């Protein structure tokens with residue numbers, strides 16, 4: 001089992017860190033950089049458990065976790081052709097069908113299985129899907145949970161979190177200030193900071209999306225994967241997943257990753273254009289609240305994921321987000337505005353596609369979250 005030797009390192013200072021880390025960032029106080037696998041996982045198809053109909057079919061390919069992982073049946077979501085009668089190979093990976101209605105369940109499920117101590121308080125800062133996911137898995141595992149949210153967060157988003165029994169901690173100020181409040185609170189003993197931004201387990205769980213796409217396409221990779229990008233765990237994790245397949249020679253080429261942002265808040269597009277200034281990036285409000293992240297802490301790693309796959313960033317005007325949401329719904333897929341971004345990116349992508357290319361759009365969050 002290759003996962004046994006699994007180790008992490010700091011992306012900035014190379015500090016080695018054992019799995020599972022009990023804090024989400026580099027433990028050196030002067031560094032606090034992001035953690036990542038020391039070596040990419042090398043995929044081995046013999047380790048798949050084909051009778052397990054959720055992401056735990058890949059349990060032996062993920063970093064070491066308990067024998068009977070806590071789960072709500074996340075993952076193994078449908079991959080469907082977008083237009084069944086068309087000869088264009090465009091598929092949707094319907095992550096809205098996860099237990100709390102978004103792809104974040106994969107990350108929250110993995111993280112909850114690394115928490116040590118029954119009484120440990122798990123926390124995250126999020127106003128939306130990550131908060132709801134952690135609240136649900138904390139409820140499932142019996143851990144108390146605090147979710148730090150902007151005081152101005154929409155009521156509908158907070159209601160789901162509260163319903164799972166988590167304590168909401170409203171913080172005045174912007175998204176960065178909420179993160180700072182959670183980070184400060186995490187210094188208390190008995191607290192596990194299940195940060196969906198920083199904890200490497202979150203992006204590691206997202207590898208399972210890549211592995212599922214590969215299995216569901218009949219053991220091949222698509223030419224393109226199109227996904228919304230906010231803090232980057234999906235983008236980075238999907239790249240790691242396909243890279244692990246490439247390292248083991250199950251695929252020859254990596255899919256080109258298309259990171260989609262809202263035009264009103266497109267820091268990654270600015271970064272790749274060389275116009276991004278950390279901490280000073282100005283964003284406007286957007287309907288795509290899941291990617292309303294003006295200063296993603298791991299923006300450099302996100303850019304690397306795009307570059308290393310010869311991908312692109314596409315920024316979508318507000319009017320086209322709503323239009324895409326409606327058009328997807330008219331085809332039976334009810335998604336929240338953020339999750340409509342990949343569909344909205346299709347017209348911009350069209351000129352780069354070859355006729356036989358396979359494209360996978362990741363539908364990240366359910367429309368019930370933002371009706």
Ligand SMILES: [Zn+2]
Nearest residue numbers: 010013026031
């Ligand atoms: Zn470090």
